[in-house]
Amino acid sequence: MSAERAEKTANFKVAFLTVATIFIMGYVNGLAMLSTHLSLPVTPQTGNVLWMGINTAFGEWRYLLENLGLFFGFMGGAVFALFTQNLFKNKTNQFFYNWSVFVVPTILYPILLHYTVAAWVGFTVIGFASGAALGFFRKIYHMDQINNAMATGNVRFLGLHFALAFLKKDTRGNKKEIQTFLIFLTCVLAFAGGAFLYAMMYRLDYALALDFPLSLNYYIYDPHRGGVLGFAATYNTIRIIILAVICVIPYFFFPKTPKVAK
Numbered sequence: 001m002s003a004e005r006a007e008k009t010a011n012f013k014v015a016f017l018t019v020a021t022i023f024i025m026g027y028v029n030g031l032a033m034l035s036t037h038l039s040l041p042v043t044p045q046t047g048n049v050l051w052m053g054i055n056t057a058f059g060e061w062r063y064l065l066e067n068l069g070l071f072f073g074f075m076g077g078a079v080f081a082l083f084t085q086n087l088f089k090n091k092t093n094q095f096f097y098n099w100s101v102f103v104v105p106t107i108l109y110p111i112l113l114h115y116t117v118a119a120w121v122g123f124t125v126i127g128f129a130s131g132a133a134l135g136f137f138r139k140i141y142h143m144d145q146i147n148n149a150m151a152t153g154n155v156r157f158l159g160l161h162f163a164l165a166f167l168k169k170d171t172r173g174n175k176k177e178i179q180t181f182l183i184f185l186t187c188v189l190a191f192a193g194g195a196f197l198y199a200m201m202y203r204l205d206y207a208l209a210l211d212f213p214l215s216l217n218y219y220i221y222d223p224h225r226g227g228v229l230g231f232a233a234t235y236n237t238i239r240i241i242i243l244a245v246i247c248v249i250p251y252f253f254f255p256k257t258p259k260v261a262k
Contacts, residue, residue, distance in 0.1 A: 018137045019190050020249075022194070026191040027194035028109065028130075028198075029194075031109075031113075035110075043074075049067075070126070072127070074131040095254045099251065105132075108125055115236075148187075
């Protein structure tokens with residue numbers, strides 16, 4: 001393999017890992033929206049900080065503790081990524097390490113959320129994972145400011161580069177601008193796609209739980225809305241296994257350290 005082709009392959013793998021983190025974050029946020037009392041995404045911090053103020057005003061200290069877990073977990077993950085992003089000289093080992101730091105807490109999150117009493121522990125864990133992902137994986141080809149923990153920035157740049165690629169006279173039709181527009185479109189669709197996958201399984205699980213209950217161990221998923229629905233623990237396990245499989249697949253796409261000719 002030529003050096004140029006090897007570089008293109010490595011760049012593709014880095015891009016794939018970034019898109020994979022976006023998809024997984026969409027999945028996890030869909031999980032949080034449909035299965036926690038917060039009813040808000042857990043990786044973007046804007047809504048979480050808003051709830052920190054609201055929960056303080058109403059004296060909801062238990063929920064505030066969970067908000068704080070998300071907040072400090074996210075900051076901790078970002079700091080951890082900063083100090084460990086160049087821990088290994090070997091590129092393959094470094095990416096293997098980075099991905100593990102991201103996906104291990106991500107897989108643990110739904111387990112802690114559904115099967116432990118202290119919900120703030122799970123929120124701290126997913127906050128750490130999303131903060132680390134934002135530090136480790138946010139590069140697609142010539143772009144290194146992709147936001148893989150939320151969609152706000154990506155939607156902004158989607159509109160910006162759509163205008164540059166198709167509307168602005170002096171840049172209209174520019175191949176690089178069109179490519180950049182397609183990159184941000186891919187990021188937005190990946191985030192929505194992850195949420196879509198979880199929501200479809202959620203709908204299927206709900207239908208199956210009504211018709212074919214596999215367990216008597218039901219949990220209440222939303223106390224703020226009366227706590228009238230529940231799901232069998234067996235179906236939770238299936239969704240966790242699917243998340244784990246999605247997280248493992250990118251291990252086969254790690255960039256390799258280029259061989260130096262002697």
